[in-house]
Amino acid sequence: MGQSLKKLSKNGAPKIEVKNEVNEKDLKHNKEICLKPLSALEAYRFIQGRKFRLAPNVALTLPSDNEEALRFNDSIKLLKNIFDSDYSAPVTKLLTCGGARVLEIGTAGGSWLNEISIKFPMSIFLGMDVSTIFNLDCLPENCAFLEHNYHDGIPFPDDRLNIKNIQVVERPLSLSRRNAMTGDQMIGEQNLLLKTVEAYRVIMKVAIGCTDEEYDKLKRDIAMEVENIHMYIKCIKTFGQK
Structure with a gap:
């Protein structure tokens, strides 16, 4: 998978990120800013010094900026230390042999996506999140990223039936x-x-x-x-x- 696949839009076209700086003063307005349809110019907004990604059906919660990317990656490292692994499911053999396709929902800072795809170069990894807050150029060739609001549904066939154990x-x-x-x-x-x-x-x-x-x-x-x-x-x- 080449560099051109690192960041995709929902329909496969290149994703264009547009920032819009706005000084927010009205707290009531802040509560409503993510409840209406958004144009490209309204995709990002600076509120009280932090950048937020605004999207329909998504409540305003965590920022989408470099500071949040670093915090999220630190939390991933902490979880890895606590559980002594990048994952708990018995899938090491499947990932090592190749052919596995892994979807990460909520990529945020990109730490887990980057490290796991380097560790298992024979498998394919796709990250998905509502915004991009990490450097896509750091992703390996067996890895891609889709900027997509997963609250609108995951754009892949549902293959999650009959989960056991x-x-x-x-x-x-x-x-x-x-x-x-x-x-x-x-x-x-x-x-x-x-x-x-x-x-x-x-x-x-x-x-x-x-x-x-x-x-x-x-x-x-x-x-x-x-x-x-x-x-x-x-x-x-x-x-x-x-």
């Missing part, structure tokens, strides 16, 4: 210094938590009508709780077999 794997992730992990690892995971809180700043301000000062206090309170309370989150993977 469904398994759920859970791993706890402690954020407390009381845990036995090294200090550097703990600091990294705490920083990722605070980066995630920051990523939701715009949507949380719109949703609950708080100020930046109130949100900054919320972040400080979370950081304090992480230091003083045995805080942990539960990471879950679900997979099955056809």
Whole structure:
């Protein structure tokens, strides 16, 4: 698969990305900006210093910019360390022998898509997301990316019937210094938590009508709780077999 396949539109034509910078002041308007049909010039909008991809049927949530790409890729690395693998399903032999076709829904920063396609060059990998926030030129030749709003439906035949042997794997992730992990690892995971809180700043301000000062206090309170309370989150993977 050549470079020309790295980024495709839904109908196979080259995708043209157009940015539109707008200073948003009205929080009520921010709530409604993704509820109407969008032209190409309205595809992206800057709101309170962060870039967002606007699309019909998609609520305004996480930004679509370089900062979010880095945060997302850090979270992928964390999950890989927690589960000690890029995936949990028993598909190593299939991916190694070649001929497998893998679809990743929600590519975001592109870290998993890039690494897994390099690891298994005999199989084909396709990433799909509503926006492109990573460098497509870094993708290997056995990999492509489709910019598509998956809330409008996945543009491929439905071949997900008769899923069996469904398994759920859970791993706890402690954020407390009381845990036995090294200090550097703990600091990294705490920083990722605070980066995630920051990523939701715009949507949380719109949703609950708080100020930046109130949100900054919320972040400080979370950081304090992480230091003083045995805080942990539960990471879950679900997979099955056809």
